[in-house]
Amino acid sequence: MSTRPATRAEEAQERTRRERVMRGVLPFAALAVGILVWDLVVRINDIQPYVLPSPGLVFRTLISDWSLLWSSLLVTLSVTLQALLLAFAGGVALAIAFNKSRVVEYSFYPYAVILQVTPVIAIAPLLLIYLPQQAAVLACAWIVAFFPVLANTTLGLNSVDRNLAELFRLYGASGWQVLRDLKLPAALPCMLGGLKIAGGLSLIGAVVAEIAAGSAGAGSGLAYRIAESGYRLNIPRMFAALILLSVAGVVIFAVLSLISHLVLRRWHESAVGEG
Numbered sequence: 001m002s003t004r005p006a007t008r009a010e011e012a013q014e015r016t017r018r019e020r021v022m023r024g025v026l027p028f029a030a031l032a033v034g035i036l037v038w039d040l041v042v043r044i045n046d047i048q049p050y051v052l053p054s055p056g057l058v059f060r061t062l063i064s065d066w067s068l069l070w071s072s073l074l075v076t077l078s079v080t081l082q083a084l085l086l087a088f089a090g091g092v093a094l095a096i097a098f099n100k101s102r103v104v105e106y107s108f109y110p111y112a113v114i115l116q117v118t119p120v121i122a123i124a125p126l127l128l129i130y131l132p133q134q135a136a137v138l139a140c141a142w143i144v145a146f147f148p149v150l151a152n153t154t155l156g157l158n159s160v161d162r163n164l165a166e167l168f169r170l171y172g173a174s175g176w177q178v179l180r181d182l183k184l185p186a187a188l189p190c191m192l193g194g195l196k197i198a199g200g201l202s203l204i205g206a207v208v209a210e211i212a213a214g215s216a217g218a219g220s221g222l223a224y225r226i227a228e229s230g231y232r233l234n235i236p237r238m239f240a241a242l243i244l245l246s247v248a249g250v251v252i253f254a255v256l257s258l259i260s261h262l263v264l265r266r267w268h269e270s271a272v273g274e275g
Helices: 008-045 055-066 068-100 103-117 120-129 133-158 162-170 175-215 222-231 235-264
Strands: none
Touching: 008 055, 055 235, 068 162, 068 222, 068 235, 103 133, 103 222, 120 133, 120 175, 120 235, 133 162, 133 175, 133 235, 175 222, 175 235, 222 235
């Protein structure tokens, strides 16, 4: 019996399926190869654990020190999420103010840029002097997460189709109705894109501030455990804490990406048709 030749649609679906499989398998395969190379380098060169621990030792340390590392991770994640929520609320609110008033935008946008371009590692010691330790860490995380939300939301609000805006006004819509029904929905993809960037940056800001606090002899977050382990030459614990931080960053990005997809999947081209 002769088989029916595949149509272009079926071939496209097959290519899409293969790409999805490769996208899911290849990162784990590359990770496995990297761990194998790491283990071989340690074994062949007989490297001591205080210089470079083996993957097995790091995994055992992760299990044995889990209670300490987990409690520290929760502290860091708490600060990260608080900073992210504050950055989102403040960034969107200020972007709306910028869109409603050019005077406000021209007056305050340069200072937002200054906050963004000033290295947070230089700000953290000053904040630790003038603020309580927890508030200083939160402020550092907020500073680096705030600007991406502000800049992306401002861009989205200012990029609305002028013809649609004029149509709204032609039908007698007020400025707030235009903002609510046209500008904010149109700016949502940019807003969510800024939020995804801010998620990783808020974690980075919290880590930097915790390391600065650890240098001053205070702290309880995961970055403080990394600094403490370095001082004590407990390199396996340092690696274990670093792995937890990396996994936390990936999870934050994945969750924010999922939220963005769920919000945009029914109407925006960036998400329509994605699995």
